[in-house]
Amino acid sequence: MKQLALDIGLATGPTLERFFAGPNEAALQHLRLWVGEGSQPGTRSPVPTYLWGEAGSGKSHLLKAVHQALSEQGASVGWLDASVAMPAEFDERWAAVILDDVHLYSTAQQAMAFNWFVNAISPANGAPRWVLAAGNLPPADLPLRDDLRSRLGWGHVFQLQLLDETARRAVLRQEADARGVFLGDEVMDFMLNRFSRDLGSLMQLLDQLDAYALRTQRAITIPLLKAMLESE
Numbered sequence: 001m002k003q004l005a006l007d008i009g010l011a012t013g014p015t016l017e018r019f020f021a022g023p024n025e026a027a028l029q030h031l032r033l034w035v036g037e038g039s040q041p042g043t044r045s046p047v048p049t050y051l052w053g054e055a056g057s058g059k060s061h062l063l064k065a066v067h068q069a070l071s072e073q074g075a076s077v078g079w080l081d082a083s084v085a086m087p088a089e090f091d092e093r094w095a096a097v098i099l100d101d102v103h104l105y106s107t108a109q110q111a112m113a114f115n116w117f118v119n120a121i122s123p124a125n126g127a128p129r130w131v132l133a134a135g136n137l138p139p140a141d142l143p144l145r146d147d148l149r150s151r152l153g154w155g156h157v158f159q160l161q162l163l164d165e166t167a168r169r170a171v172l173r174q175e176a177d178a179r180g181v182f183l184g185d186e187v188m189d190f191m192l193n194r195f196s197r198d199l200g201s202l203m204q205l206l207d208q209l210d211a212y213a214l215r216t217q218r219a220i221t222i223p224l225l226k227a228m229l230e231s232e
Contacts, residue, residue, distance in 0.1 A: 014060075014061040014062075014064040014065040014068065015065050015068065015069070016028065016031060016032050016035070016062070016065045016066070016069060018065075018174075018178070019058060019061055019062060019065060020163070020167060020170060020171045020174065022161070022163045022164075022167045023161040023163075024057070024058065024158070024160045024161060026158060027051060027062070027158035027160060028062070030049065030156060030158065031049070031062060031065075031066055031132075034049075034066075034130065035066055035069040035070060035073075046120075046121060046127065046128030046129060046130055047130075047155040047156060048117075048121070048130070048131040048132070048133070048151070048152070048154055048155035048156070049130070049131070049132050049133070049155055049156040049157075049158070050132075050133045050134065050135070050139055050152050050153065050155065050156070050157045050158070051063075051132075051133070051134040051157075051158050051159075051160055052134065052135050052136060052137055052138055052139075052157070052158075052159055052160065053136070053159055053160030053161065053162070054136065054162055054198075055136065055198060055200060056162060056198030056199045056200040056201065057160035057161060057162050057199075058160055058199070059100070059101075059134035059135075059136075059160060060100055060101070060134065062134070062160075063098050063100045063132060063134055066096075066098065066132055067079060067098055070095060070096060075095035075096065076091065076093045076094050076095060077094055077095060077096050077097070077098060078090065078091060078094045078096070078097040078098065078116055078120075079098050079100070080097075080098070080099050080100070080109065080112065080113060080116065081099075081100040081101050082100075082101045082104035082105060082106075082109065084109070087108075087109060087112040087113075087116075089115075090115060090116050090119040090120070092123065092124070092125055092126065094120070094129055095129060095130070096120075096129055096130040096131070096132060097116045097117065097120045097129060097130070097131045097132070098131075098132045098133070099113050099116070099117075099131070099132070099133035099134070100133070100134050101134065101135065101136075102133055102134065102135040102142060102144065102148075102152065103135040103136050103137055103142055103143060103144075105144065110144055110145050110148055111145075113148055114145065114147055114148045114151070116131075117131055117148065117151050117152075121151075131155075133152055135152075138153070138157070138159070139152045139153025139157065140153060162198070162199070163199060165192065168192065168199060168202065169188060169192070171199060171202075171203075172188055172191070172202060172206060173188075175203065175206060176206065176220075179210055181210055181213065181220055182219065182220065183206075183220060184220075184221070186222060187220055187221060187222055187225065190222050190225065191205060191206075191225075208228065209224070209225055209228060212224070212227075212228040212231075
């Protein structure tokens with residue numbers, strides 16, 4: 001098993017292959033099956049999928065990885081997250097609709113997400129499209145309009161679990177190796193004991209540390225990490 005949530009700091013962007021699944025293997029396999037090679041958009045199951053879990057559990061990584069995989073297959077995909085102030089109208093050319101951080105949607109974003117959802121599962125033209133969404137709460141508890149909330153819970157629902165310390169260490173090691181840098185045990189201990197332990201924050205810290213090491217042409221050590229923090 002060599003997957004896990006690296007939401008931030010990937011040089012090549014999130015992929016399903018680089019997601020360290022840990023206790024989230026069922027969700028990963030579901031997404032890999034759906035985007036797997038040999039599956040054409042018109043033959044895939046259109047049943048919606050919803051992922052939920054705490055920050056750092058890998059939701060955004062998985063959604064971005066699916067978007068990337070479908071794009072590489074030549075599929076057009078609709079994407080909406082809370083940072084998109086002016087969502088586009090539903091496009092009949094989309095093979096799928098992806099909705100990230102739905103718990104943060106404004107009233108206008110909820111209206112557009114509902115429009116996308118309805119058009120995706122009951123299109124005027126062509127076969128139904130897949131809807132993949134994610135939020136920090138189970139569907140029934142989302143602070144959203146009733147019709148959108150009920151639809152998000154209609155299909156496959158997976159709760160993503162945070163990784164334990166052993167898994168977080170494995171991810172840090174995996175990501176450092178992928179970058180071609182050495183991350184010693186003492187540096188890893190320092191990172192885990194002195195900073196936020198959620199995976200997203202750790203990956204962001206590693207990203208900043210890697211960039212600082214490249215800039216200063218120094219190896220990654222505790223003194224380098226302290227120097228980086230003092231320079232901010």
